[in-house]
Amino acid sequence: MNEEKEMSFHEKYCQLVMKLNTPKDIKNDFAGFDYRTAEGILKAVKLVCIDLELKNIVVITTEEVEFKEGRFYKRVTATITDGINKYTSTFSAREPESKPKMDESQVSGSASTYGRKYALQNLLMISDDVDPDSLDNSKEGLPNPKKATKTQLDALKKHSNEIAQLAKLEGIAFFEQITEKKFGQSVDINKINTEQLTTLNRYLNELEKYYKGKK
Structure with missing residues (x-):
């Protein structure tokens, strides 16, 4: 056996x-x-x-x-x-x-x-771009994350759709699922900021390795 x-x-x-x-x-x-x-x-x-x-x-x-x-x-x-x-x-x-x-x-x-x-x-790739933790004063004076550029968003969409195909899931549903996991709520792909973009790119890279390894 x-x-x-x-x-x-x-x-x-x-x-x-x-x-x-x-x-x-x-x-x-x-x-x-x-x-x-x-x-x-x-x-x-x-x-x-x-x-x-x-x-x-x-x-x-x-x-x-x-x-x-x-x-x-x-x-x-x-x-x-x-x-x-x-x-x-x-x-x-x-x-x-x-x-x-x-x-x-x-x-x-x-x-x-x-x-x-x-x-x-x-x-563990947990996003926390908005979390004014009660003990935190280390980010005072730092600028808020900027909105991701169209080029960055297009690349993110392409990468997300490619992995959705590997996972055999519909593209929009897949993206909603991963943002729910990382941010605690579904996020519109067109409104991602640069900090969220970094988190999602790291997460997508790990998902890609995982799904390609299952082939």
Whole structure:
């Protein structure tokens, strides 16, 4: 009797990324927005691994302190591994000089929390272009993402349609499905900004590898 072939580490990673759904389930009533947490992401990862029976897959975060230009940064590395192979993503969060009603340990902890979340989001291709997280002040003064150009949108449409054909799905339905997974809601392909474009291109590249590998 033939035994079913064990999936490679990359195939397991693709399966996890495609199945993972991490809605912004924490509500900030004072500021009027919803956000997700590192703990919520890790919980969702565990549920997908159980559901898909992805054996030996572990996602962890580690951190170290950096001192640059008179300020402390928490450099967080998120890692997914099967004990042999691994992928990593790193994110640095600067400790604020002060935070109202927080002591020094809480200020340091807020940078760790923020860094963990964004390192995990980068690793697992979770978009967060609009997420005014309650502890975040690291993006103050940065410009909002620009709208993707027509050339970029045309290339995205072409790539998405090609993978939809590999997946044997209708193009528009396929695009709605992947934006729902990555952004928590369906997004009009003509209104994608540059940050969303980067996330979707990374995701589509992984999907392409996965579907071509199934041929």
